[in-house]
Amino acid sequence: MIKFYFHPSPNPLKIALYLEETGEPYELVPVDTRKGEQHSEAFKAINPNAKTPAMVDGEIRVFDSNA
Numbered sequence: 726m727i728k729f730y731f732h733p734s735p736n737p738l739k740i741a742l743y744l745e746e747t748g749e750p751y752e753l754v755p756v757d758t759r760k761g762e763q764h765s766e767a768f769k770a771i772n773p774n775a776k777t778p779a780m781v782d783g784e785i786r787v788f789d790s791n792a
Contacts (some may be wrong), residue, residue, distance in 0.1 A: 726750050726751060726752055726782075727744070727750070727751040727752070727761065727779065727780055727781070728752050728754050728780065728781045729741070729744060729751045729753055729754060729779075729780050729781075729784045730750065730754045730756050730757065730768065730771065730772070730777055730778060730779040730780070731753055731754065731755060731777060731778055732755070732756050732757065732763075732777040732778075733743060734758070736777070736778055736790040737777045737778035737790065738776045739778075739790050740780070740790055741756065745761045747768070751780075756777050756779075758777060759779075762774060763775045763777060771786055771788070772786070772788035776786060776788070778790050
Protein backbone atom coordinates (compact mmCIF):
# COMPACT_ATOMS: atom_id res chain seq x y z
CA MET A 726 0.00 0.00 0.00
CA ILE A 727 1.17 3.52 -0.79
CA LYS A 728 2.16 5.73 2.14
CA PHE A 729 1.23 9.32 1.27
CA TYR A 730 3.00 12.00 3.32
CA PHE A 731 0.64 14.96 3.26
CA HIS A 732 0.16 18.52 4.40
CA PRO A 733 -2.93 20.45 3.17
CA SER A 734 -1.25 22.76 0.68
CA PRO A 735 -1.62 23.00 -3.13
CA ASN A 736 0.95 20.44 -4.31
CA PRO A 737 -0.04 17.66 -1.88
CA LEU A 738 -3.71 18.32 -2.66
CA LYS A 739 -3.07 17.45 -6.32
CA ILE A 740 -1.86 14.02 -5.28
CA ALA A 741 -4.69 13.56 -2.77
CA LEU A 742 -7.25 14.28 -5.48
CA TYR A 743 -5.56 11.83 -7.85
CA LEU A 744 -5.50 9.05 -5.27
CA GLU A 745 -9.15 9.61 -4.37
CA GLU A 746 -10.30 9.74 -8.00
CA THR A 747 -8.45 6.55 -8.97
CA GLY A 748 -9.49 4.65 -5.85
CA GLU A 749 -5.88 3.60 -5.27
CA PRO A 750 -5.53 2.38 -1.67
CA TYR A 751 -3.18 4.49 0.42
CA GLU A 752 -2.25 5.32 3.98
CA LEU A 753 -2.31 9.03 4.80
CA VAL A 754 0.65 10.16 6.91
CA PRO A 755 0.20 13.76 8.11
CA VAL A 756 3.28 15.99 8.10
CA ASP A 757 2.86 19.27 10.00
CA THR A 758 5.08 21.69 8.12
CA ARG A 759 4.15 24.49 10.53
CA LYS A 760 5.88 22.52 13.28
CA GLY A 761 8.81 21.69 10.99
CA GLU A 762 8.13 17.95 10.90
CA GLN A 763 9.39 17.84 7.30
CA HIS A 764 12.88 18.58 8.63
CA SER A 765 13.03 15.45 10.80
CA GLU A 766 15.68 12.89 9.91
CA ALA A 767 12.95 10.27 9.40
CA PHE A 768 11.15 12.41 6.81
CA LYS A 769 14.36 13.52 5.10
CA ALA A 770 15.20 9.84 4.62
CA ILE A 771 12.07 9.71 2.43
CA ASN A 772 12.44 13.13 0.81
CA PRO A 773 15.87 14.74 1.10
CA ASN A 774 14.31 18.01 -0.14
CA ALA A 775 12.25 18.14 3.09
CA LYS A 776 9.02 19.08 1.31
CA THR A 777 5.58 17.57 0.95
CA PRO A 778 4.14 15.65 -0.78
CA ALA A 779 6.03 12.39 -0.71
CA MET A 780 4.91 8.85 -1.46
CA VAL A 781 6.45 5.50 -0.64
CA ASP A 782 5.35 2.27 -2.31
CA GLY A 783 7.57 -0.59 -1.21
CA GLU A 784 11.12 0.41 -2.15
CA ILE A 785 9.99 3.24 -4.46
CA ARG A 786 9.99 6.84 -3.19
CA VAL A 787 8.44 9.69 -5.17
CA PHE A 788 8.53 13.28 -3.97
CA ASP A 789 7.77 15.41 -7.03
CA SER A 790 4.07 16.26 -7.30
CA ASN A 791 4.45 17.07 -11.00
CA ALA A 792 5.89 13.65 -11.89
